[in-house]
Amino acid sequence: MGPRAGIAGVLVLLLLAPLALLFSAQPASAVGTLCLPSDTTACIAGTLRTEKDVLPGVKITVTGPDGQATEATTGDDGRWNVQVTKEGEYTVKIDDTTLPKNLATSGEVTVDAKFKATAPALIPIRTADYQASESYWDHLLQSSANGLRLGLLLALASVGLSLIYGTTGLSNFAHAEQVGLGGILGYFLINVHGLNLWVGGLLVMVLCGFTGWFQDRVMWQPLRRRGLGLTQLMIVTIGLSLAMQYCFQYFVGARTVRVVKDNPTVSTVGPITMTNQSFIAMGISILVLAAVGYALLRTRVGRATRAVSDNPALAAASGIDVDKVIRLVWTVSMALAGLSGLLYALVTNGIKWDSGMQILLLLFAAVTLGGLGTAFGALVGSIIIGLVVELSPVLGMPGDFKYATALLILILLLLVRPQGLLGRPERVG
Amino acid sequence: SSDSNNNASAKSSDTPAAGSTSGSENFTNDKCSGSQTSADSLRVGGILPLTGNLAYLGPPEIAGVGLAVSDINAAGGVDGAKACHDIQDSGDSTDMSVSTASAGSLVASNPSVVIGAASSSVSLNVVDTFASNKIVEVSPANTAVDLSGYSPYYFRTAPPDGIQGNALGTLISTDGYQKVAFIVFNDTYGTGLRNAVQQTIESSGGQCTYGCKGQGDEFPAGQTTFSSEVGAALATKPDAIVVLAFDETKQIIPELKSQGWDMSKVYLSDGNTADYSKDFEKGTMEGAQGTIPGADPDQSFKDRLSGWAEVGEGKPLADYAYGAESYDATILAALAAVKGGATDPQTIQKNFAAVSGATGGEECKTYADCVKLLKDGKEIRYAGPSGIGPINKQNDPSSAFIGIFKYNADNKNELSTTVQGSSS
Amino acid sequence: MSAQTQTSTQSGTGPGARDAVIEARDVVAGYLPGVNILNGCSLVAYPGEMIGIIGPNGAGKSTLLKAIFGLVKVHSGSVVLGDRDITNAKTNRLVEMGVGFVPQTNNVFPTLTIEENLRMGLFMRPKKVGERLAAMWDLFPVLHDRRNQRAGALSGGERQSLAMARALMMEPSVLLLDEPSAGLSPVRQDETFIRTRRINKTGVCVVMVEQNARRCLQICDRGYVLDQGRDAYTGTGRELADDPKVIELYLGTLAKDVESEHPQH
Amino acid sequence: MDTIQAILNAMVREAISPQTAAVAIAAIGLNIHFGYTGLINIGQSGFMLLGAYGLAISVGHGLPLIVGVLIGFAAALVFALVLGAPTLKLRGDYLAIVTISAAEILRYVGRSALLTDFTGAAQGLSGATFRGPFVNLSFFGDGTTTLSPFSYHDVAGGAVWVRLLGWLLVIACVAGIVVLVRSAKRPPRVRRAVRGPGRRPEVTATTEERVDLGADAAAPAGLSPAVRGAAIVLLGVLGVLVVFFLVPTTYQNTGVSGWWVRFAAWVLVAVSVVVVWLLVRSPWGRLLRGIREDEDAIRSLGKNVFAIKMQALIIGGVFGALGGMVYVLASSVQPDSMGRSLTFFCYTALLIGGAASIFGPVLGAVIFYGARIVIKVAAGAYVPDSIMNGQQTEQFSYIVVGVALMLIVIFRPQGILGNKRELRFNV
C-alpha cells in the first residue's frame, strides 16, 4: 500500500500547488536523493550503464554555463541526479578513474537544462568488446527462416484456396476468415477451455472441416445447382467474410487473443533462433502439405479432384460424383485453413478478428503467383511470398513496404510469366 | 472487450468492490429519445469505437460519457434541462464511411456536444463536418499534434503527443538507455508520438537505431506478423525498445521475448499500456514501463465507471483507458452549458475553456460543486479525475499528468510515478 | 406418344425386341426454365442395337443425349435404362450402371495428362485400369506415345480420339456418342465408325449423334431424324438414307453429287 | 412511429450523402470495367485514392480547383496506363490480382511515413486543406435549408396514413422506374416451340411454328425511347420529392457537408450516367461487351482489343478518380479509408444494382448504404439492451449486413436491374 499512499499524497500536493509543475513520487527503492525541478530549479539526471549492467559508484561532474561544477555519484542502480538553479547548457563528465576497467566511453555529454523540467543526460559507455550491430548474414538467415515459416503457414491456407478455385472457379474471399476461425477456435478450446494443445488442435481442424462441409451442404452446393454465376458467388463470399469478421468481433471482441498464454520456448539451430512452436508448426505444415500433394497426385480422389477442376461435366460423365468431390474439397480446404489459422496464431502469438483480412491478399497473391488453380503453384507461391515479406526489410526496403514489396514482386513476375510460376500457357484455337 | 466476455461474470463476482459500488449507488442510463435536441436538453452525442480495431476502447469511453450524464442528471441536469447520451459508432480508420455516416446522423440529431472520436484519424475525418455545423466536438483520446487548434469547435481532454512523448523520452533517457529502437505502427498517433520521444532522447545524447523518423520502418496498422520488425530492431543492438502500437503489442511482446529480449528494457505508451495479466505467462512483462496520459484515476472513480457500465452496458469494465477523459469531456461541456445558460453547441463552445479554468477561478471537483459555484456567479476551474490543466488557446489541455507505469510479475501495470507536463 | 413407341418396336431389329435397353419416352427438356428444347422426344434402343440420330443444327440432338445422361433437366417424360427409371438420375450413378458418354464439345480434361484422362474413364473400377489402359494403347497408339502430355495441347482431332478412348476405358454396356467423328481425318473417321460397329457387335448398345449422316446411317441399325426437339422420322438406317425427303432436308445431295462428279476407285 | 421515422431519416440521409454518390460514381466506372468489358478490376479504390490525392494535394498547394480535378484525372489515367500496359494482355484473373495489389501498393505508399509532407501519411490530408475552392463555388448561399419546406407534418398532422401513403407512392415510383428501365433493354426474345398435342411436327414446317413469347411480356415495350426517358426522369423526380416530403432533411446550404456537396455530387452522378449511356449504346460499347465474352474472337475480327481495353480501363478509372474526389470532399483524404473494403463495397453496389446496366450502380449504391444504415439503426432501436448492449448491437448489425448481402445476391443474382438471362452463360 506504500506506493499508493505516496501517490495519493502526491495528488494532494499537486492539487494544493497547481503550479508545481514537475513532481516525482519515488517508489521506496528509488535513489536516495530526490530531485524536484521547480520554477527556479532544473534537474539533470541519468543512469549510467553499459549494454550489460548498471555502474554504481561512478563519480560525475556537472559543469554549468558559469563554470560552476557540481558532483554526483551513481547509486546502486546506476542513477544519479543533480539540481541546478540556472538554465542553460551543462556539461556532464564522468570521472574515468571511478570507472571499472575495459570500458569505452566518450566520457561527456552536453545537455540543456530548463526550469521546471528534468534534463536527462546520457553518456554512452560500452564494454570494450561491444559490437554495434548484429552480423548482416545472421540477420539474413534468420529472416529467411522466418520467411519460410510464414510461407509454409500461408501455403496451408492457400492450397485450399487454390483447390476451391480450381474445382469450382470460385475466388473465396471468406477463406481468410476461415483461417481466422482456426485461430479463434483454438483460443476458445485451448486458452479458454484449457484443452491440451494437440487435442485442441485436432478438434479445431475437425470443426473447421465441418464448417467447410456444412457451408457446401447448405450454401455452395444449392447455389451451384441454381447456376449462380461465379462473380455473384464471389460477392456472396464477400458477404460471408463480412459476417464472419463481425461474428468474431461479437464473440471475441476486437482484441488480440492468444491460443496459449505461455511464452514459447526457444531453440537455436545454427544462426537461427525460433520458438519450438515454430519448428513444430513448420514440420506439421510440411507433413500436411506433403500428404495433400501425395493425395492429389497419387490417389484416385486426388485425380478426381483435378478432373473436376478441369471439366466438371465430363468428370460427372466419367462417373465421378462431382458434388461429393467438391464437398470433400471444401471440407479439406477449410480444415487446412483452420490448421493454418491455429498455427499462425501460435507462431505469431495471437489472432484477432481481422487477422484473416490482413493475410487475404497474401493468400491471393500466393495462389496467383504459383499459377491459378494449381495446388503446387500455391505452395511455391506462398513460400516466395513468405520469403519476400520477411526478407524485404533486410534487403533494404522500408519496413512499411514489406507487403507492398511482395505485391510488387507478384506484379513483376506476372509480367514475365503471365501464367504464374507453375501455370501453363493455354492453346488458342 | 474481448476478455471480459468470457471473464465478465467471473470478474464481477470475485471483485466485491465492483458489485458493491454499483449496488450502493443508483446509476441511470439516460439514452436520448428522438425528440430531445440541444434546444431543450443537454444532448451528448458520442462517436466512439463500437466496432473495428479500437473497439476495445469503446466500453470505458462509453462508461465515461454515460456516468457523466448520470451524474449530471443526478445533480438536477443543466438548469433543469435533462442530459442524455446518444452514442454512435466511429468504426476505425479502415472504413471511414462508418464514421462519416455516424457524423451525419449526429449532426442531424442536433446535439449539444459530441464526444469523440478515439482515433485521431477518425477525428480528422469528421471534424470538419461538426465544425461547419457549429457543433462542439470533444475528443477524450485524440493525441495527434495536428489537431491542436484545428478548429474553434474541436476540443480535447487528452494531452497532445508532445507532452506524453516528452515524458516517455525523459523516462527512457534518465534510465540511461542510449540506443533506442522503435517498433511503431504507421498511424497518426504512432508516428507523432515516436517523433516526440525520439526528439527528447536525441536532445539528451541518445540515439535512435530503428524505426526512426524518416526511415520508413513503421509497420502498417493491423499487421499480424512481427518477426521481421523485431528481428530488424534487435539487429541494431538497441539498449531499449519502445513499442508504440495498439493491440498489436500482444503479438510483439512474445516475439520480443522469444527473440531473447529483456523485458525491463521495453517501453510502452497509452495505446498499449494495459493490463496483460490474462494474455501472457506470469513474469513476462516484469519491469517493462509505460506511460498513460492523465492521472490514474482513483479506485473509487474506476469503480463508479465500472458500476455504470454494468447498468448501462451490461457488464463491468476490464479497462479504464480514457474513461476519465470521456467523463471530464462531458462534464466540462455540461458546465459550459450551465455557465452560458443554454445547452446549444455555440454556448458550450464559448464557455468550454472558461469552465476548465482558462480564465482562472475557484477549483471544484464534482459537477454538483461546480454548478453551485457557477450559480454563485464565480469563475470556476473544474478539476476532474483526468487531472488535465485548463484548456489553452489551442483547445488542448494546457498541462496534463502523465502516469508512468511499471509492470509487475503478474503483467499488470502499476503506477510508479506521475509526472506533469505542459504544452508550452 | 405410345403409338410412336409402337412403330419403333415394329421397325426394331434388335434381337430381344421386347425389353428396351434404354428408352426415352416423350422427353420434354430444356436448359432454361420455361424454354423447352426437346418437346416430347422419344427414342428406344434394344439390346445390341446401334442407333443413329441425325438432324439439322440446333434440333436438340445433343440435348437429347444430355437429357438421357442426366446432364439436362428433364421436365416431363421419362428415361428408362433396362428396368430402372433413370429420369434426372445423377450422372455418376448412370456411369456405375454402365452408360458411357462422349460429349460433343469439351470432352477431355485439358490439364490432366493423356494417361490420367484415360484413367478417369475407369474411375469406378480402378482395379482394371492396367488391363484397359493396355487395350487403349493398342487401339490408339498415338495416345500412347504422348501419354504424359497434357490433353489441352492436343489438336482437335487428337482430342476427339482421346475422348473416345476415355469412354471405351470403362467397357460400357450402353454408349452414347455425340458426333464422335467430327474433326477426324477420313481414315480416322472410318476407324471410328468401324470400331464403334465392332464394339456394338460385342453386344454394346450404341446411340450416336452424327452429322456425317450418310456414314452414320450406313452402319446403324436404326436411325432417328430429330427436328425441333422431336423425333420426326425413324426407320432403319438404309430406309432413312434412301428416303428422298430425308435426303432433301437433312442429308443433302453433296456426297452423291461429288461422287458422280469425280468417279473414283 | 418515432423510431421508424428516425430510421427512415437516417436512411434518407445516408442514401443522399455525398459518400453514397461517390461510391455510385466509382461503381459506374467499375461497371465499365467489369460489367461491360469484363475487366476484373479489384483495385477501384486505388483509382479513387489517386483522384482524391490528385485533387487534395494540388489544391492544397494552391492550384485552382479545376487544375486539381484534372490532375486527379491525369493520375488515374497514368495509373490505368501503367497497370494496363503490361496486364491487359494477361488473362482476366491476373488482372484482378494485379489491380488489387497495385491499389494496395498505392495505399501503402500513400500512408508511408516517408511522404508525410506530401500525402500526410497515415493521417491523410484533412478536408480543410483542400475544400475551400470547391465550397467557394457554391451558389447556394449560407444558412440551412430543410427539404422540403412542405413536409408530412403539414398534412393531417403527419398522421400515420399520410406517411404510409407517401411511402407506397415512393415504392410505386421506384417500381415504375425499374419496369421502364428493364423494358427499355428489350430482352432477347425467348423462343419456344409450340407443342401441338400429340402432333408430330411436319418436316416441312421449319421455323414458322415457333412463336415469340418474350417480347410481348413487358407491356411498355411499345413506348418510344424519348417518352420512356421522360417518364423515368419524371418518376425519379416525383419519387425524390415524395421522399423529401416524408423525410424532411435539414442541412446547411453550403458548409462542409451541406446541400451544396450533395447537389454537386448527384449532378456528377447524373452526368456520369449520361456519359456511360452514350458510350455503351454505341458500337464502341458493343465492342466492350464483345471483349468481355471472348477477346480472341474480337481480335480475329480485326479490332485492336488492347487499345479498347485500355480505353475502357482509363475511362472507368477516371470515373473512379472522380468518385474518389467526391468521396473526400465532405471529409478528408485517408488512405486507409480507401482500401479493399471500399472496392468491395463498389462491387456490392454494382451487383446489387445489376452489372452491365446503366442505372444499376447508382441504384445499388443507394440501396446498399441505405440498407446498411437501416439495419444498424433498427438493430440499435429494437434489440433490447438486455440482450445486446450498444456495442454488441453495432457488431451484430454488421453480421446482418453481411448476411443480407449474401441473401440479396443469392436471391437476386442478376441484381435489381440486371438481365437474368445473361447469367446463364456465365463463362
Added chain:
Amino acid sequence: MSDTSTTTAGLADPAARRALMAGVATTPGSAKPDPILVVDNIVRAFGGMTAVDVGHLEVQRGVITALIGPNGAGKTTFFNLITGFDRPTSARTGANWSFDGAKLNKTSASSVARAGMVRTFQLTKALSRMTVMENMLLGAQGQTGENLLKCVFKPLWRNQEREIEEKAKELLQRFKLLEKKDDYAGSLSGGQRKLLEMARALMSDPKMIMLDEPMAGVNPALTQSLLGHVQSLRDDGMTVLFVEHDMHVVRHISDWVAVMAEGRLVAEGPADTVMSDTAVIDAYLGAHHDTDLGDDRLLSDDTMDQLSEEAAEEQAHREEEQS
C-alpha cells in the same frame, strides 16, 4: 502484279480457274501466278515436338484452296501462326510471311485481320452473352461508332449502323440463323455456333478468309447451301483457305489442295490429283473413305488392322520428324 485484275476477274468461270491453276506445278511450295499469301520458313515447336515446319507456301488469289492433312498435322497451329495468334519459333531465324504484298511477320492478330485476312476457329468462340445480331455487327470493319471519340454522337454512326445491320441480316438469312438473331449466342447449338462464326467473319468483307473446319458438325443439307455461298464469295473475288476433313466438301469446292503432314507441306495440286496420290491416300484418306461402311465384312480384324496401320502411319512420320 499488273495482271492481277485480269487473272482474278474471270475466276468466276470454272474453266478460267482450271486454266489458271493448270500451269502451277504440283510440287509442295510451288509458285502461283498471283499469290495473295506467301509464307516462308515458318517453324513452331512445342517443347521437343515440331508442330509446324513450312518452308514455302503460296496461296493463289481468288481461288479456294483447301488445306488437308491428318489430325495433328499442324493445320490449326499454322493458322494460328499466320494470323498472329501464335509466334513462330523461327521468328528470329527468318520466318517470313506476307499478305497481299505487305509483310505480316510481327503484326498482331488484329492488324492481320484488318489487313483483310480473317479466320475462324476450330473450337468456336461465340460471344455468349451477346445476341446473334450483335455478334454479327461486331464483325463489320471500319465502324465510325467504334471510335471512342465519335461513338457518343449517334448521328455520326447511325447510317452506317443501319447498313451493317442490313448486311448482317442477309448473311444470317443465308446461314439459317435469322430467326435466332435476338437470341444469345450462348444458347446456340454446336453447329449453329460454327455457322455464326463463319457468318461473323464474313461481315468484315475480308480479302481472304481462313476457315478452320467450317463444316465439322454442320448438317449436310446446310453444308451444301453454304458451300454455294462460299463459291459465290470466291466468284466475287474473295480468296478462301480452309481446313476440312470432309472430302466431299474438299472435292466439291476447292480449286487447289495443299496437304500437310507432320507439320510439313507434303503435296499440292488440284483435288483429283492430290487425292489419287497414294501417299495421301495411305496417310490420310484411307482405303475405305468411299466405301459403304454398312458392310459387315469391314468388321473383320483385317480391316481394323489395316486401318490402325494407316492411322499409325500418321504417327510414324511424326516420330521420324522428331528424331
